[in-house]
Amino acid sequence: MGEWFETIADVEATPEEADHLGAEVLSWLVEQGIVMAEPTDCILGNRGHRPGPNYAAATVEPWDDLHEFATNGFRVVTGQSVFYSMGVVQVACPHCKAVVVDDQDQDSWSDFSPVIDEWYMGGSGVHACRHCGKPVGINEWGWSPPWGFGYLGFEFWNWPTLDPGFVAAVSYRLGHRTVRPYGKL
Ligand SMILES: [Zn+2]
Structure with missing residues (x-):
């Protein structure tokens, strides 16, 4: 069993605005019940936010047992990053x-x-x-598959496929174009 990730990568945010925008999207997701406010150890040794009670709203087809996975976190990534996909490029x-x-x-x-x-x-x-x-x-x-080069990204670990409407809502909040790299480790 590998670990699966999907990323919403903002390809337009500047280094200066990345922290602020990342924090804004996180608090919006917490407010919506999509992720938990409290960071815990839930991403392969990294801290992240576990799925919230309303996480299903962000996905096409939610799973009953996502909450029980050891790795199921959401993480805001800031700083210059290559948001890569796995697979044949x-x-x-x-x-x-x-x-x-x-x-x-x-x-x-x-x-x-x-x-x-x-x-x-x-x-x-x-x-x-x-x-x-x-x-x-x-x-x-x-x-x-899609790759993004930028300063702000949102990683979802082992979540079911994100709903395109949800991704569009995140892009809208950012006011930026996003791409969606994905892969399996
Ligand atoms: Zn050409």
Whole structure:
């Protein structure tokens, strides 16, 4: 049995606003009964917030036994982060649709990883597509499965699939575009 995660990653929040926005979303979730206020040890050695009495409202199909899982927490992540998905990655240009990274082709990763490194070092992360030459921001590429690069994310561990309406409500509160990386450890 692996541990499953789903993340709502804010790809627009600035480093300055991440803490404040993260705290705001947390208190909204507590108010709605989606998560518990008190942080406990519920994410693989990390502290998080266990599902609240009304957690089902955030999911498509709630489970009866989520409350009993050892790992079932929600966590606000702030600070520069690569919000990754697990699984076979493909990255395509949003303009010409050329696939610039394909997990089957290790060289394509080697060509692309400087883009991530540069963003991580404080660069803009904007790079020209090597097929059509148009500039593309790091969060504009078509990542499949989704990846997000930013300063604020919300992780849900072992929760059932999040409801798209709930994710939209979180994005609305943030006033930002979000993406939803996921995976299994
Ligand atoms: Zn292109």
